[in-house]
């Protein structure tokens with residue numbers, strides 16, 4: 545039987561930040577993530593979690609090794625090609641929401657479709673559908689500063705979903721939220737994962753990691769532990 549293609553495959557990924565004192569952050573990371581997995585990445589501050597997520601999201605390059613995204617080698621892409629893969633494959637969620645303050649909830653959710661050249665009427669209809677899925681339809685005309693942290697993050701999730709990505713990458717998505725709101729946002733992310741979207745969450749909160757199905761610990765530039773063993777690279 546042919547081996548199914550991993551959604552994400554890291555082979556011996558190395559990344560060094562050059563500077564006065566070069567910093568070797570990822571020291572040969574091997575990792576396989578299958579379609580539909582719900583994964584958290586943990587590790588001390590400075591252990592390379594965001595670096596790893598930026599490489600996964602084609603926001604940054606790695607130095608050596610191979611990164612395959614859904615079977616495609618991601619290496620030295622020009623910005624046009626990188627943006628094409630990002631837009632097709634990946635939705636991002638950030639700790640600080642990254643909403644645009646002078647756009648209302650609907651316009652924020654619709655923004656990725658603007659960059660795809662979809663006409664305003666159509667993108668607003670779609671944005672309302674995704675707001676509705678997040679239970680925020682009645683809030684469409686509100687601006688980010690009129691919304692709670694949990695509402696803002698749900699708007700950011702709707703914005704990440706509207707381009708129908710295969711993967712969601714979330715960097716500390718609950719880092720700015722209280723524990724009740726954290727649970728609500730994790731409920732939403734779990735439901736999104738249950739629709740088949742591969743979900744990768746960077747967190748330093750164990751309560752968040754425990755809600756995922758697989759916990760990967762980074763330490764000193766390598767994977768120190770991985771709670772599932774049946775996804776070993778064959």
Ligand code: ADP
Pocket residue numbers: 561562563567569587588589590591592593594595596
């Ligand atoms: P984490 O997200 O686990 O806290 P990061 O991936 O952000 O860790 O950072 C890992 C290490 O790399 C840290 O020591 C950080 O200071 C350093 N670092 C991160 N980004 C850069 C950069 N653009 N240039 C130089 N050093 C960086």
Ligand code: MG
Pocket residue numbers: 593594595
């Ligand atoms: Mg970080």
